[in-house]
Amino acid sequence: MTRQKYLFCYLMVAPAMLITAALGIYxxxxxxxxxxxxxxxxxxxEFGTPFVGLDNYVEVFSDPRFVQTLFNTIIFTILAVAATLxxxxxxxxxxxxxxxxxxxxxxxxxxxxFVPPAVASAIWMWLLNTDRSPINFLLQDFGLITSNVRxxxxxxxxxxxxxxxxxxxxxRVWNGLPFAVIFLLAALQSIPRSLYEAAEVxxxxxxxxxxxxxLPMLRPxxxxxxxxxxxxxxxxxxxxxxxxGGGPQNLTNIMAVYSYQxxxxxxxxxxxSASSGVIFLMTGxxxxxxxxxxxxxxx
Amino acid sequence: xxxxxxxxxxxxxxxxxxxxxxxxxxxxxxTATALGAYAQDISFWTQPQGDLLAYQxxxxxxxxxxxxxxxxxxxxxxxxxxxxxxxxxxxxxxGAAPDCADMYWLHSFSGxxxxxxxxxxxxxxxxxxxxxxxDFYEGALEDVHRNGExxxxxxxVDIRPMMYRTDFLAEAGIDAPPDNWKEIVEQGLALTERDxxxxxTRWGFAPGAxxxxxxxxxPYYWQAGGLMMSEDGRTxxxxxxxxxxTLKFMQDLVQVHKITSPEVFEKSADPLADxxxxxxxIIGSTNNSWPSQFDRDYAELEGTWALEINxxxxxxxxxxxxxxxxxxxxxxxxxxxxxxxxxxxxxxPEHMERISEVSGAASPRRSVMSSALWTQRPWQEVMAETLNxxxxxxxxxxxxxxxxxxxxxxxxxxxxxxxxIGGADIDAAVTEAQARMQAELxxxxxx
Numbered sequence: 001m002t003r004q005k006y007l008f009c010y011l012m013v014a015p016a017m018l019i020t021a022a023l024g025i026y027x028x029x030x031x032x033x034x035x036x037x038x039x040x041x042x043x044x045x046e047f048g049t050p051f052v053g054l055d056n057y058v059e060v061f062s063d064p065r066f067v068q069t070l071f072n073t074i075i076f077t078i079l080a081v082a083a084t085l086x087x088x089x090x091x092x093x094x095x096x097x098x099x100x101x102x103x104x105x106x107x108x109x110x111x112x113x114f115v116p117p118a119v120a121s122a123i124w125m126w127l128l129n130t131d132r133s134p135i136n137f138l139l140q141d142f143g144l145i146t147s148n149v150r151x152x153x154x155x156x157x158x159x160x161x162x163x164x165x166x167x168x169x170x171x172r173v174w175n176g177l178p179f180a181v182i183f184l185l186a187a188l189q190s191i192p193r194s195l196y197e198a199a200e201v202x203x204x205x206x207x208x209x210x211x212x213x214x215l216p217m218l219r220p221x222x223x224x225x226x227x228x229x230x231x232x233x234x235x236x237x238x239x240x241x242x243x244x245g246g247g248p249q250n251l252t253n254i255m256a257v258y259s260y261q262x263x264x265x266x267x268x269x270x271x272x273s274a275s276s277g278v279i280f281l282m283t284g285x286x287x288x289x290x291x292x293x294x295x296x297x298x299x
Numbered sequence: 300x301x302x303x304x305x306x307x308x309x310x311x312x313x314x315x316x317x318x319x320x321x322x323x324x325x326x327x328x329x330t331a332t333a334l335g336a337y338a339q340d341i342s343f344w345t346q347p348q349g350d351l352l353a354y355q356x357x358x359x360x361x362x363x364x365x366x367x368x369x370x371x372x373x374x375x376x377x378x379x380x381x382x383x384x385x386x387x388x389x390x391x392x393x394g395a396a397p398d399c400a401d402m403y404w405l406h407s408f409s410g411x412x413x414x415x416x417x418x419x420x421x422x423x424x425x426x427x428x429x430x431x432x433x434d435f436y437e438g439a440l441e442d443v444h445r446n447g448e449x450x451x452x453x454x455x456v457d458i459r460p461m462m463y464r465t466d467f468l469a470e471a472g473i474d475a476p477p478d479n480w481k482e483i484v485e486q487g488l489a490l491t492e493r494d495x496x497x498x499x500t501r502w503g504f505a506p507g508a509x510x511x512x513x514x515x516x517x518p519y520y521w522q523a524g525g526l527m528m529s530e531d532g533r534t535x536x537x538x539x540x541x542x543x544x545t546l547k548f549m550q551d552l553v554q555v556h557k558i559t560s561p562e563v564f565e566k567s568a569d570p571l572a573d574x575x576x577x578x579x580x581i582i583g584s585t586n587n588s589w590p591s592q593f594d595r596d597y598a599e600l601e602g603t604w605a606l607e608i609n610x611x612x613x614x615x616x617x618x619x620x621x622x623x624x625x626x627x628x629x630x631x632x633x634x635x636x637x638x639x640x641x642x643x644x645x646x647x648p649e650h651m652e653r654i655s656e657v658s659g660a661a662s663p664r665r666s667v668m669s670s671a672l673w674t675q676r677p678w679q680e681v682m683a684e685t686l687n688x689x690x691x692x693x694x695x696x697x698x699x700x701x702x703x704x705x706x707x708x709x710x711x712x713x714x715x716x717x718x719x720i721g722g723a724d725i726d727a728a729v730t731e732a733q734a735r736m737q738a739e740l741x742x743x744x745x746x
Contacts, residue, residue: 041392042697042743045413065708125567131578146496152567155721245566246707249721253707264385265704267411 035273056274077233088180113178121242345401348658391417399638410697420448438689439663451627455660462585487558503558513703513711522612532695538733591659621689698743
């Protein structure tokens, strides 16, 4: 009976496993293989795909553009995750309170989620266009600026920060915030009221309740959310590619865009795969930590 | 009332009838299949130009006429431009391919296909078009030849004359658009306007109509007398005075005269919106689809814009950016002869005129450009005249499109962006670009 039960279970998950293997695992392994061979579209018919060991990784890490891109990716991910979490926590608290119009507000908060990143990018490109930006017009009307802010094209930098990078992060946060809010709102609603009542009896302030009750109770959900946001941030592509193409002067270039450029603009699938391999290593590292912590929790 | 016969005899008749029906059906099916095998079917892929539905309708009509004439059935698939590049890249690597198609970037896709996949030379059938040189513009014909082989018939040409706002020139008291580089600067200065805070409200000049630094550079470099590479595509030839002169001219437009926006090469730049909204007065090398688009979608701007042949560079040359799309056959084609019949049919003057009319694209066939279709409006005549100055934007190396890619990291992108926008030292940048370009050419030629 047990064997039949297992067989049934395997049969049930088999289609999903097959699809994952064909469309997820195989391309990933193939891409990893490409990162260890010469896979240059202009030479492949003549020279094939000889094994080159770590040469592709050495070549991408020797490229100053890639190093800057790697650094940009980390900065972009940290900023986007931190801002999404910060605003997400704030908004989810607001949406968790009972008041008139809460449902409408919840729907409004979710609206950016319904906008695909490509469409969001096109909308924000117009909103942030130097000469036609309504934001610039508004700021000028209020007398806050005299010359137009070059939201997507200003190449001035302050350490690792630049206006275009901050603009791209803002769009990413705008687009990804509803996901975090829904996650956190669901978690907030599962916290027993009795815990807050007990804290109130002990004389806890609003901040203390948040710090000692809400945050610890949100920890498991926060761990999942941070992991997903970080993985999404490291592999982010559309917004950066469509809005700036990595410019100006590579200031907003991130690794997924770099990979795309290597493959489809320069025909170097090997370097693109090596770059993707670095993303894979980074996300894999984060996933391992996450899985270990989850397993410890189970134990 | 007749009683139906029963018994063994009746049963045998039923069996016989059933067998006869089955045999008849099988024979009919076999015959139909055999006839189907004899019917010539070819597949043809094309990218849409102009209005998609009108373009599809036109090809429905053309395939129907061709079927009536030849008995060959052409199955047309319209490939969206957004996926066209990846589609042809896949085809060139051995992916699913049609029998014949409307293609572009011959050198790159042919180089990647390496004689096994992608565009197939049809030199032995060139006699089907005995007056090719006389019938077509030279610049367009260059785009269908590679290593001495002939690959197809050019059917549309991307030619880029100068476009300017007549209303702004009149306001500034300028009688005629710039005729040379010096006048570009003079008129650009007169046409650039700033508000009280010093913000530019109108740029006098934009060198190109897209944000691709490599494509923007090309016509000016040719006008200065430069060439990108040797005829065999093996030697880079950009480290010269022509390149330095060109880059200095473009750099000064942005950095010294400040008549060109420093954002022209950014992805967020929108030259069409800039021109229509009056944020730019002159575009040195315009998008060839704009004039017909203006006629169709910007009726309110009628009388405020015009085209002119590109201004002359320091050597007196007026080279204009040119690139042709062509109809060709692919390796693995199931019926090369049928494909050639189809291409020959399409390339007839009357059919090319219909295609040009619907697509709005300039035709590389001289008779089409001198027909009534292309002489109705002044801009059409300029477009036709500019074709005489067309310089192919394609170069004889498979790696050319990587060198001229609109992405940071490409040789020409970095050269132009870093000098013109970034203000980098031109000598050092040219020397570095020459070395990088040579390395790329070596990569493509197997060194």
